[in-house]
Structure formats: structure tokens, C-alpha cells
Amino acid sequence: MITLNLDGQISILVLPGGDAGRVQALAGPYLVGLDNRYVVPRPALADLTGDGRVDLLVTVRGETLVYVQEGEGFRLLTPEEREG
Numbered sequence: 001m002i003t004l005n006l007d008g009q010i011s012i013l014v015l016p017g018g019d020a021g022r023v024q025a026l027a028g029p030y031l032v033g034l035d036n037r038y039v040v041p042r043p044a045l046a047d048l049t050g051d052g053r054v055d056l057l058v059t060v061r062g063e064t065l066v067y068v069q070e071g072e073g074f075r076l077l078t079p080e081e082r083e084g
Contacts, residue, residue: 008036
């Protein structure tokens with residue numbers, strides 16, 4: 001997985017098993033502020049849903065985005081899942 005800050009928009013590239021032929025690009029948030037181009041997104045992997053598969057966490061400015069592994073890729077955690 002590669003996390004990037006491209007002129008203030010966070011982007012995540014997921015390469016399943018290191019296979020660049022199956023890359024999944026995830027659009028993250030746009031950042032605001034004078035330093036938005038210099039903020040470093042920090043990736044981590046953890047099983048937050050308890051299904052035995054790792055989920056993707058991206059921390060930016062102290063806030064964490066959670067992408068749940070589902071099928072062949074990742075999707076954002078829904079508000080309902082976050083509460084549960």
C-alpha cells in the first residue's frame with residue numbers, strides 16, 4: 001500500500017500481493033490550510049471488523065480514515081459500522 005498527498009488530496013494505492021496489475025486507487029479527503037501540501041498520510045493495517053482480514057487505516061492530522069477490506073478491495077467504513 002502506498003499513501004500519497006498530491007497537492008492537498010490524499011490518495012491511497014493498494015497493490016494486492018504486490019501485483020501492480022490489480023492496483024486499486026482510493027481517493028481520500030482534500031486537505032485545507034496553508035500546509036496542506038506538506039501533510040504526510042500515515043498508513044496502518046489492522047483487523048478492526050473481526051473478520052480475520054486486515055483493514056486499512058490512514059491517519060491524517062490526527063484523524064483516522066478506516067477502509068474495510070471487502071471482496072477484492074477496500075471501501076470506507078460506514079457510520080453504522082463505526083457505531084456498532
